[in-house]
Amino acid sequence: MGAEQLLSDYMAENYNNILRIKSTDDARKQSTGLDHLILPDATPRMQLVARYEYDIKKLYLLPKPFKMWCSKQQIDYSNTIEALKSGRTKLKREKIRLGRGTHMNMPAADVLTLLCPFMDGGSDAG
Numbered sequence: 001m002g003a004e005q006l007l008s009d010y011m012a013e014n015y016n017n018i019l020r021i022k023s024t025d026d027a028r029k030q031s032t033g034l035d036h037l038i039l040p041d042a043t044p045r046m047q048l049v050a051r052y053e054y055d056i057k058k059l060y061l062l063p064k065p066f067k068m069w070c071s072k073q074q075i076d077y078s079n080t081i082e083a084l085k086s087g088r089t090k091l092k093r094e095k096i097r098l099g100r101g102t103h104m105n106m107p108a109a110d111v112l113t114l115l116c117p118f119m120d121g122g123s124d125a126g
Helices: 002-011 025-030 063-072 077-086
Strands: 019-020 052-054 058-059 093-098 109-115
Touching: 002 019, 002 063, 002 093, 058 063, 063 109, 077 109
Parallel strands: 019 052
Antiparallel strands: 052 058, 058 109, 093 109
16 A cells, blocks of 8 residues: 555544644735634544645644554554655655644644645535
8 A cells, every 4th residue: 555545544534633724824924913813624623633734735744643543554654754755745844833823822843744736625615
């Protein structure tokens, strides 16, 4: 099974734990110095494991829950990460605020940032 399919499986199993929101990039450009809030299309129900900005098809994964999931599935996490780095997702590590643009006031976290051109929009709103 390919790394992108594994990623899709992970997202499907954690659908209710992913913040799905339109990108805040445009909002920051238009901002007048105040934080501009964007209403998410879906907020996590149990624990936040990822942020998906469906309009730019960018996914931010918290590494620990993904690593734990891989372990439960008996999938080699390191090989999966390497495959995602070299594949279409262009995985990279960075630090971001997963709740930016929302009322969730969270500190910046280390995340895995992926481009997901193979995914549908993700918005239930249309």
